[in-house]
Amino acid sequence: MANQHERDGAQTDAAPGGKATRPPSIIDVAAVANVSYQTVSRVLNGHPSVRPETRLAVLDAVEKLDYRPSNAARTLKTGRSRTLGVLVLDIADSDGLTSLYGIEHSARELGYFVGIGALDSIDRGSIQAAVGRLAEQSIAGLLIIAPIEAASDALSALPSSLPVVAIEGSSTSTVSSVGIDQAAGARVATEHLLTLGHKTVFHVGGPAEWMQTQDRLTGWRAALEAAGAEVPMSLPGDWTAQSGYEAGLLLSRMTDMTAVFAGNDQMALGLLLAFSERGLAVPGDVSVVGFDDGADAPYYNPPLTTVRQDFREVGRRAIELLVGKVEGGERAAQHVVVEPELIVRRSSASPR
Amino acid sequence: MANQHERDGAQTDAAPGGKATRPPSIIDVAAVANVSYQTVSRVLNGHPSVRPETRLAVLDAVEKLDYRPSNAARTLKTGRSRTLGVLVLDIADSDGLTSLYGIEHSARELGYFVGIGALDSIDRGSIQAAVGRLAEQSIAGLLIIAPIEAASDALSALPSSLPVVAIEGSSTSTVSSVGIDQAAGARVATEHLLTLGHKTVFHVGGPAEWMQTQDRLTGWRAALEAAGAEVPMSLPGDWTAQSGYEAGLLLSRMTDMTAVFAGNDQMALGLLLAFSERGLAVPGDVSVVGFDDGADAPYYNPPLTTVRQDFREVGRRAIELLVGKVEGGERAAQHVVVEPELIVRRSSASPR
DNA sequence: GGATCCAATGTGTACGTTCACACGATACAC
DNA sequence: GTGTATCGTGTGAACGTACACATTGGATCC
Numbered sequence: 001m002a003n004q005h006e007r008d009g010a011q012t013d014a015a016p017g018g019k020a021t022r023p024p025s026i027i028d029v030a031a032v033a034n035v036s037y038q039t040v041s042r043v044l045n046g047h048p049s050v051r052p053e054t055r056l057a058v059l060d061a062v063e064k065l066d067y068r069p070s071n072a073a074r075t076l077k078t079g080r081s082r083t084l085g086v087l088v089l090d091i092a093d094s095d096g097l098t099s100l101y102g103i104e105h106s107a108r109e110l111g112y113f114v115g116i117g118a119l120d121s122i123d124r125g126s127i128q129a130a131v132g133r134l135a136e137q138s139i140a141g142l143l144i145i146a147p148i149e150a151a152s153d154a155l156s157a158l159p160s161s162l163p164v165v166a167i168e169g170s171s172t173s174t175v176s177s178v179g180i181d182q183a184a185g186a187r188v189a190t191e192h193l194l195t196l197g198h199k200t201v202f203h204v205g206g207p208a209e210w211m212q213t214q215d216r217l218t219g220w221r222a223a224l225e226a227a228g229a230e231v232p233m234s235l236p237g238d239w240t241a242q243s244g245y246e247a248g249l250l251l252s253r254m255t256d257m258t259a260v261f262a263g264n265d266q267m268a269l270g271l272l273l274a275f276s277e278r279g280l281a282v283p284g285d286v287s288v289v290g291f292d293d294g295a296d297a298p299y300y301n302p303p304l305t306t307v308r309q310d311f312r313e314v315g316r317r318a319i320e321l322l323v324g325k326v327e328g329g330e331r332a333a334q335h336v337v338v339e340p341e342l343i344v345r346r347s348s349a350s351p352r
Numbered sequence: 353m354a355n356q357h358e359r360d361g362a363q364t365d366a367a368p369g370g371k372a373t374r375p376p377s378i379i380d381v382a383a384v385a386n387v388s389y390q391t392v393s394r395v396l397n398g399h400p401s402v403r404p405e406t407r408l409a410v411l412d413a414v415e416k417l418d419y420r421p422s423n424a425a426r427t428l429k430t431g432r433s434r435t436l437g438v439l440v441l442d443i444a445d446s447d448g449l450t451s452l453y454g455i456e457h458s459a460r461e462l463g464y465f466v467g468i469g470a471l472d473s474i475d476r477g478s479i480q481a482a483v484g485r486l487a488e489q490s491i492a493g494l495l496i497i498a499p500i501e502a503a504s505d506a507l508s509a510l511p512s513s514l515p516v517v518a519i520e521g522s523s524t525s526t527v528s529s530v531g532i533d534q535a536a537g538a539r540v541a542t543e544h545l546l547t548l549g550h551k552t553v554f555h556v557g558g559p560a561e562w563m564q565t566q567d568r569l570t571g572w573r574a575a576l577e578a579a580g581a582e583v584p585m586s587l588p589g590d591w592t593a594q595s596g597y598e599a600g601l602l603l604s605r606m607t608d609m610t611a612v613f614a615g616n617d618q619m620a621l622g623l624l625l626a627f628s629e630r631g632l633a634v635p636g637d638v639s640v641v642g643f644d645d646g647a648d649a650p651y652y653n654p655p656l657t658t659v660r661q662d663f664r665e666v667g668r669r670a671i672e673l674l675v676g677k678v679e680g681g682e683r684a685a686q687h688v689v690v691e692p693e694l695i696v697r698r699s700s701a702s703p704r
Numbered sequence: 705g706g707a708t709c710c711a712a713t714g715t716g717t718a719c720g721t722t723c724a725c726a727c728g729a730t731a732c733a734c
Numbered sequence: 735g736t737g738t739a740t741c742g743t744g745t746g747a748a749c750g751t752a753c754a755c756a757t758t759g760g761a762t763c764c
Contacts, residue, residue: 073720075424097449104470118456241651299593425750
């Protein structure tokens with residue numbers, strides 16, 4: 001690996017051992033293009049009054065030197081960066097991470113860079129610390145994926161100058177949010193089971209502190225009440241397949257249980273296993289509906305009827321909203337709702 | 353955008369109703385602490401020769417003003433930032449994203465910030481473009497999660513001054529890598545099935561261009577050959593449960609098929625469904641072993657015997673390696689291997 | 705006692721960029 | 735011909751930080 005420097009004419013205060021040569025600056029470009037650095041700046045920022053001929057010369061020089069503007073310098077001078085901070089709650093819920101793809105993609109399209117920070121826990125202090133770390137990056141806006149009541153709380157304590165959007169945040173909060181209409185999803189899922197002829201529908205929910213837990217509970221109950229069905233007690237889970245399994249063992253001992261709406265796919269998977277072990281056929285003896293439509297849901301045994309959440313879309317919308325705030329200075333809290341979709345597969349059927 | 357806000361007022365720290373005042377600088381801190389800005393800098397950077405009393409005064413001022421060093425200014429001055437770029441291949445493989453948590457956590461501990469870039473596709477141009485975007489952030493190092501041959505290829509075309517570590521990259525490449533010993537995992541999985549008494553083990557692999565596909569294939573074949581077992585043709589999959597399902601339909605028509613090693617859990621899930629539909633009992637008629645030990649694997653029906661990959665650990669090690677390169681100037685390619693672990697559950701048993 | 709050294713702190717400068725202005729041309733009006 | 739817009743371009747600052755050096759005061763040395 002005999003690697004050599006290509007250019008050593010420039011002022012390289014190179015350390016011994018052949019450290020990197022300084023990347024080209026706007027001044028280097030100006031020198032090559034035979035203009036002043038300010039003209040280069042104008043070209044790069046799309047300022048109108050530059051002669052086409054000059055612009056071309058500059059662009060040529062940029063190309064030739066493989067020049068890239070220093071984000072650090074721009075940020076320092078302007079005070080605002082084109083970096084968006086994304087705070088994610090460090091929990092095994094990897095589905096939520098899918099929205100990261102939507103987030104990055106949209107951010108990139110709009111010319112923003114995405115930095116991430118993980119949240120160890122959800123207390124106010126932890127969020128403050130994470131935001132503090134992001135603040136050092138002079139982030140232009142903050143996106144938070146932490147669908148917990150406490151998060152919403154801590155968010156309102158942030159400096160009001162920082163645009164913030166929460167994914168799956170409280171829709172009544174003063175911070176803007178983008179989320180899926182959890183209640184509607186739960187309602188549709190429950191109605192689906194009722195329409196099939198089930199007398200009532202049991203529910204396995206998530207942890208109480210999660211936003212979705214409450215919303216899905218509400219939707220489920222609303223559907224039951226609207227149909228005049230009895231509202232059974234809901235079982236508490238924690239999103240894991242294990243908690244679904246345990247709930248399944250419990251439910252399988254109930255005689256009048258023919259349909260269960262699980263708070264997410266993983267818990268539905270646990271239900272499926274529990275019912276199978278107890279000799280209950282799905283959907284013959286009991287119907288199961290999940291929530292999320294994760295990648296595996298179509299291949300559960302049986303394939304799972306569930307409510308699809310378009311995480312990418314949520315990420316996309318969240319960035320659009322956030323960038324709107326950053327650039328437009330929109331201050332009022334907005335709440336964007338993405339509609340979920342019921343995906344009917346083979347885990348739900350009419351009771352026999 | 354003609355409405356420029358004039359904020360020429362004095363640098364008031366907390367103007368009670370005021371608009372976005374500039375964040376406090378090192379000079380503001382110095383003023384409050386009654387020292388020069390240089391002394392503040394020394395305190396912040398842990399320079400030894402500062403009187404404890406002075407240090408305390410500075411720290412007090414920092415606290416009081418809620419001062420945060422400007423990453424932009426530091427980056428501009430030093431030329432190196434404390435931002436690490438992470439390039440992820442935009443594919444539904446959300447398990448791999450789990451390593452992001454390990455990555456962020458370790459990076460944070462070492463004082464680094466993590467920026468992400470998604471890769472739309474895996475051609476050289478796409479990677480170059482993504483790296484270019486990250487380069488504008490003056491990233492100190494690059495981590496790439498794209499276990500594809502082509503990635504390794506494109507990586508070697510990067511400027512040699514940028515420290516790079518690949519997750520699950522080729523262990524023969526000139527770029528350093530951290531990965532799980534895929535071949536060992538495959539070997540253990542296959543040996544497990546052979547030890548149970550199966551005559552041979554079928555394999556459903558991943559897409560040819562993925563690194564892991566090749567390695568797992570190699571391990572599987574090595575185990576079979578070492579045991580003197582016949583080596584059946586391996587079926588090609590694409591990591592999705594669907595491809596596993598399709599492979600399962602095919603395999604279920606073979607008479608001598610009693611054990612299958614799937615390239616990942618999702619394909620194993622597809623196998624399970626296919627076998628179930630074909631009336632093949634697992635593990636009664638056929639044993640199935642997966643790879644990954646995703647969150648759901650313990651609750652498949654039956655719970656899946658699989659090979660555990662510790663993604664978080666991989667992320668952690670990758671950051672350690674990368675930061676070592678960044679700070680220590682280590683140039684030689686290193687290849688860190690994390691050992692996987694066989695998790696025996698109920699999907700594998702002796703043939704009857 | 706003066707010279708020497710070190711600890712503790714302060715003063716300049718540069719990093720690469722953008723912003724506010726100044727400057728020279730050309731153009732058009734009178 | 736002089737005045738005044740307008741265009742294209744250049745000059746001088748400044749952003750917040752780290753580094754090289756300069757400057758103190760005091761302790762140690764002989």
